[in-house]
Amino acid sequence: MNQFETPVFANVQEHRLACRKGQYSGPTGGVIPENVLCNLVVLPQSEAYDFLVYCMRNPKPCPVIEVFDPGDPISKFAAPGADMRTDLSRYAVSRFGESQGTCTDITELWAQDSVALLMGSSLTFDHALQRAGVKASPEVWVLKTSIQTQKAGRFSGPLIVTMRWMTSTQAIIATQLTARFAWNHGSPIHIGDPADIGADLEQPIWGKPVDEIPKGIVPVFWACGVTPQFTAESAKPSLMITHAPSHGFITDLKADQYCLP
């Protein structure tokens, strides 16, 4: 698999085929930067109703782009023909809220009543931000906040956010620009002091702990697609399959077209 360490795929189909054949199992951020990147959630249909309501009540962390028919793993809208069982580079599996590790193919786990959902990811707008002159944050942190999401059935939990670092001028541009990407978490939910939203920089879910925010830097926070995975800890669905962190599904949708004008 060495030839894919710096993956350069001619197009999204080639990337998907490499995933399907087990030839690529790496992260997907920036692999096809102009396409919408999605978070995947697969649940048994009996648990999917509450989850759909949870998404509708929390559109910022859970912006649904496609809901699949029960038992049907093939995309009709976001990437017609793509197979959710094989076309992601890596999956994360949990049973009753307990992690079962990751794998690169979920064909064996797929059931007649499996319902797949694709949700927008903020990794989608990173490319647009760079084109707008907002340099990539040195790191993207994932943090838990003290903000509670709106519960639905057994699905409840804190809002998880991504944090990016930038100058104040860049924060303004980033706010304007990401507001257009309504299906990829949209505008920030907070700018400034992490403590205001109960985010602890010393205990990030993802990323290195931060002692001090550098001078002249403004932390900007967006609702994060890790939120629904986190709620699985409270809902404990019998089986939940998601993309592995940073291993989202790359759709056929162009980010600059699947947004508001």
Place this chain on the structure above:
Amino acid sequence: MNQFETPVFANVQEHRLACRKGQYSGPTGGVIPENVLCNLVVLPQSEAYDFLVYCMRNPKPCPVIEVFDPGDPISKFAAPGADMRTDLSRYAVSRFGESQGTCTDITELWAQDSVALLMGSSLTFDHALQRAGVKASPEVWVLKTSIQTQKAGRFSGPLIVTMRWMTSTQAIIATQLTARFAWNHGSPIHIGDPADIGADLEQPIWGKPVDEIPKGIVPVFWACGVTPQFTAESAKPSLMITHAPSHGFITDLKADQYCLP
């Protein structure tokens, strides 16, 4: 009820109380013009899953603002405390797709498994359009198109649209402005010749038949909340309760705040 023929309510609570007491049963467009107006759909939970998916697949005609817990008629988000059984001025009832007429109270029809949904209405942005200098259309037509919505379970059918008449300059302003009102159908789906989307002006669902479009006038079309009611003709749910046409639910949400910047 004569005193309400030109209803002037001090605020939305007063209007809602008048509905609850049976003192107001008239149309609600423009009654509290600055508040978000919603379409109501009530279904048994067994039919609600497919309907939620239908809404997610068709966000332009079916922009969900609130999903209620099964059996709970009291709003928590859009109008905390409001009762969906009594606080609309008039309801439309259908069983297995057959109209059962209208009524002003659905307390007797409400069941343990009733699920209510509130969806944005384009009547919400009429006030904003007027403030932006786009005069109210002499009439608002409701028309069937030849565009098919994305089906979910038994829910399928044509996209229904509202048509407003304006000048070309106003059509540009209206496009810019309504794009911000993403939860009230958002930007138009078409501008220009009705035939392009299979809309027959001689057979509107609502409004007077049109022989000829006046010179200098551009028809502008928005996805319409009548779409899901129309799909009931194909889905034939055992019981479906909606607001009666033009008798939507007035929320506490301010239209100028519940939109994109």
